[in-house]
Amino acid sequence: MSGGTEIPVRVTRVTPVAHRIKRFRFERSDGRPMPYFSGGAHVIVSMNDNGHVRRNAYSLMSAPYDCSAYEISVLHVEDSRGGSSFMHEKVREGDEMRVSHPVNLFQPDWRGRKHLLIAGGIGITPFIAMMEQFSREGACFEMHYAIRTRDRGAYCEDLIARYGPQRVKIYCDAENDRIPVARLLDSQPLGTHLYVCGPAGMIDGVLTTGLEAGWPEQNLHSERFLSSQPGKPFSIELTRSGRTVHVGHHESMLEAIEAAGIDAPFLCRGGACGQCETMVALCDGKLLHNDVYLTEEEKASGRKVMLCVSRFEGKALHLDL
Amino acid sequence: MAIAFKQETFRDDFSYRNSPENIRRFPFPFDRDEYMYAVNMEPHLKGQKGTAFESLIDVDEHYVAEMHDRALVLKEDPLRYQALPHMMTAQWDTLELLMEEQAAGFPEHFTLIRNGDQWRWINRPLGIDDTFTFGDRSTLPYEPLEYITRQAQGDFCIVDQRDGNLWMDAGMVTTQADWSLDFDIGMNFMEWHGPVPLAHQMGVFDRALKFLLNLQQGKPTRRFNWTMTINPRLDTSPENYHKWGPDRASVTPENVGEKVHLRVEVQSLWRLPRSNAILFVIRCYLMNMNELVTVPKWARRFPRVLSTLPPELIDYKGLTRYRQTTIDWLSRFDDGAPTSPGTFPD
Ligand SMILES: Cc1cc2nc3c(=O)[nH]c(=O)nc-3n(C[C@H](O)[C@H](O)[C@H](O)COP(=O)(O)OP(=O)(O)OC[C@H]3O[C@@H](n4cnc5c(N)ncnc54)[C@H](O)[C@@H]3O)c2cc1C
Ligand code: HEM
Ligand code: FES
Numbered sequence A: 001m002s003g004g005t006e007i008p009v010r011v012t013r014v015t016p017v018a019h020r021i022k023r024f025r026f027e028r029s030d031g032r033p034m035p036y037f038s039g040g041a042h043v044i045v046s047m048n049d050n051g052h053v054r055r056n057a058y059s060l061m062s063a064p065y066d067c068s069a070y071e072i073s074v075l076h077v078e079d080s081r082g083g084s085s086f087m088h089e090k091v092r093e094g095d096e097m098r099v100s101h102p103v104n105l106f107q108p109d110w111r112g113r114k115h116l117l118i119a120g121g122i123g124i125t126p127f128i129a130m131m132e133q134f135s136r137e138g139a140c141f142e143m144h145y146a147i148r149t150r151d152r153g154a155y156c157e158d159l160i161a162r163y164g165p166q167r168v169k170i171y172c173d174a175e176n177d178r179i180p181v182a183r184l185l186d187s188q189p190l191g192t193h194l195y196v197c198g199p200a201g202m203i204d205g206v207l208t209t210g211l212e213a214g215w216p217e218q219n220l221h222s223e224r225f226l227s228s229q230p231g232k233p234f235s236i237e238l239t240r241s242g243r244t245v246h247v248g249h250h251e252s253m254l255e256a257i258e259a260a261g262i263d264a265p266f267l268c269r270g271g272a273c274g275q276c277e278t279m280v281a282l283c284d285g286k287l288l289h290n291d292v293y294l295t296e297e298e299k300a301s302g303r304k305v306m307l308c309v310s311r312f313e314g315k316a317l318h319l320d321l
Numbered sequence B: 001m002a003i004a005f006k007q008e009t010f011r012d013d014f015s016y017r018n019s020p021e022n023i024r025r026f027p028f029p030f031d032r033d034e035y036m037y038a039v040n041m042e043p044h045l046k047g048q049k050g051t052a053f054e055s056l057i058d059v060d061e062h063y064v065a066e067m068h069d070r071a072l073v074l075k076e077d078p079l080r081y082q083a084l085p086h087m088m089t090a091q092w093d094t095l096e097l098l099m100e101e102q103a104a105g106f107p108e109h110f111t112l113i114r115n116g117d118q119w120r121w122i123n124r125p126l127g128i129d130d131t132f133t134f135g136d137r138s139t140l141p142y143e144p145l146e147y148i149t150r151q152a153q154g155d156f157c158i159v160d161q162r163d164g165n166l167w168m169d170a171g172m173v174t175t176q177a178d179w180s181l182d183f184d185i186g187m188n189f190m191e192w193h194g195p196v197p198l199a200h201q202m203g204v205f206d207r208a209l210k211f212l213l214n215l216q217q218g219k220p221t222r223r224f225n226w227t228m229t230i231n232p233r234l235d236t237s238p239e240n241y242h243k244w245g246p247d248r249a250s251v252t253p254e255n256v257g258e259k260v261h262l263r264v265e266v267q268s269l270w271r272l273p274r275s276n277a278i279l280f281v282i283r284c285y286l287m288n289m290n291e292l293v294t295v296p297k298w299a300r301r302f303p304r305v306l307s308t309l310p311p312e313l314i315d316y317k318g319l320t321r322y323r324q325t326t327i328d329w330l331s332r333f334d335d336g337a338p339t340s341p342g343t344f345p346d
Helices: A083-089 A119-135 A158-162 A181-186 A200-212 A255-259 A296-301 B020-022 B063-076 B084-106 B144-149 B206-212 B237-251 B294-308 B310-318 B324-331
Strands: A006-018 A021-029 A040-050 A052-059 A070-075 A096-100 A114-122 A141-147 A168-172 A194-199 A222-223 A236-237 A243-247 A275-287 A304-306 A310-317 B081-083 B108-113 B116-124 B128-133 B155-163 B163-171 B222-230 B262-271 B278-290
Touching: A021 A083, A021 A310, A040 A070, A040 A083, A052 A070, A052 A083, A052 A119, A052 A255, A070 A083, A070 A119, A114 A119, A114 A200, A119 A141, A119 A158, A119 A194, A141 A158, A141 B163, A158 A168, A194 A200, A200 A222, A236 A255, A243 A255, B081 B084, B081 B144, B084 B144, B084 B155, B084 B163, B084 B278, B128 B278, B144 B155, B144 B163, B163 B206, B222 B237, B294 B324
Parallel strands: A114 A141, A114 A194, A141 A168, A194 A222, A236 A310
Antiparallel strands: A006 A021, A006 A096, A021 A070, A040 A052, A040 A096, A236 A243, A275 A304, A275 A310, B081 B163, B108 B116, B116 B128, B155 B163, B155 B278, B222 B262, B262 B278
16 A cells, blocks of 8 residues: 555554544554654554455544554544444454554644644544643643534543643533634734634634634644545546546545555545645546645646545546556 | 774865775765756665665764764854754654664664663764753753764754745754755745756756655655765865865866765655654765776766766856866776666676
């Protein structure tokens, strides 16, 4: 596989933490220490579902300087195509799995005078490691965390106990308590960096509010837990290998190409890193770009496509692979 | 096998020379008879024993003398080492990487003993045995990057990643081919590469930057760069141009063999774990023409490379004044026979 060298791990603990959320602890099967990582990093977890390999990105939430194990928290999404269902229903303590080396597409700006963190739901995960690192390195931060209901909010009490109610504020939808985004963004000291991770609507809202309030774009950071969207099946022709590959309803192009035994590069499998960028040789139809990597002009030109999340509708698609 | 470290100089009487064994392990950069810029990057993997790649951070017979030369440069000009405040975590990452790699590659010379945050570092060639607290700046005599790069061959830049670019925010630069950390500090990838001819138009830097932004932990990468230097001088900095610039006019057909040096940089790039920054190692190797012609393949290939170099590169690398004299001198060793592929001696 092309996502980097994989680390063999054993699942040493599975802990239910909230409604539809479980935490998984991975220790290395070869007894060596886990690599250190930086707050905000994720790994790709490879799941062997009866011979079918599923790969999803999950943010690391254990302490970045703790090399005894990695921990992730997984939300069991409604209508899961497989990945999060597999983690919830099939994975047991003692199972052997594989994870990639850490990749960070959500790195804090270390120059920040203050770090303003905004999380929604499962979007809390990358911040847990980030806060651990900020607090160890003496950086100033403040967390605003929105949850739908108390029983869905993971780690609320733990975080307040660890960092105090001054630094961690919880907002519960069901109690009509919302993050006062506009007011928050208006009252930050110069040199503050903002980070947001959560549902797409929340991310868009926070970023727009920030720009409208005059924040420099470089001070606004976000991570989207994108995954490939299902859609109509289609076929692609790979011009270099001379193969035709069928992409099913629930499959991404990347998954279909891998299933056909062709090694294609990837890192995030979430449309963000740019690694799976592929040249389009011919396109008779419409590319459905679902990534956040290509610029609008690149998307419009139809010359490139990101295999991990984008799709196609139409007569023929030839890729330079 | 223990390395026999040489006592030699890179200034004044220029007593630097390569032993015959060290010539054989020289990282000759040309795998064919011509040269042009390219996105020449390959995985930085360990190579065979007796090559410059036997360890990922190379230590050779010049180590002690080179560290002494670095100390002299820093004494005259402390700004050759700089680190912006937000790079402290990346400094510790770098210290860990260089200690681990040197100790793993050369256990008879270096030992690292880790006990939680209490570390003990033994550097036998330089007579250092220090115990310190990892992460606590006050337990070392210098900042962590300065401390460890006073004990590691090559120049070092740490680049921070943000806004889809790389920023030169820390470094130790005393063995450079005519560029200055003090000038480049805080610049981004495109800015500091501004002076390089042709490569921008070829799209080399766009592609290289994209590649580096995705550089992965545990998968270092490397590339070669090269130029030429008159006399075995490590510190060819813009700040000291008045000292070395005039040397270029001193080359005559009689002294080419001694004076003219091929200067090769093995550049390795490492994603750092705690900071997500990238460490850029520029390890410089020098070899004079008398030494180069002891390897027949290199003696044939190098004049051919020099003869076919694009004029923009000749000018940028500063070879104009002595290139032809060097080709003429080397041509005696080129019988026109074909050269084998690859860089290693036959
Ligand atoms: C950088 C990064 C970090 C991440 N970190 C985390 C993390 O820490 N924790 C976490 O839980 N997740 C995280 N994710 C998301 C995670 O990678 C998976 O995308 C998620 O677990 C869903 O995987 P799945 O295979 O179960 O869902 P998929 O089957 O891929 O489903 C994806 C979406 O499509 C919808 N869908 C599926 N089938 C249908 C259908 N037939 N019709 C209509 N809609 C459908 C689902 O409702 C779901 O919203 C991260 C993602 C990225 C890119
Ligand atoms: C972060 C990593 C890097 C750093 C810090 C760096 C730094 C530099 C610097 C300071 C110079 C001298 C410019 C001058 O004249 O002032 C230079 C030259 C150059 N760099 Fe880089 N560089 C990096 C990565 C790369 C990569 C990945 C490539 C790949 C193609 C590259 C290609 C070049 C080339 C071709 C030159 C001209 C060299 C010559 O002809 O002598 N650099 N670099
Ligand atoms: S794998 Fe990262 S964008 Fe596709």
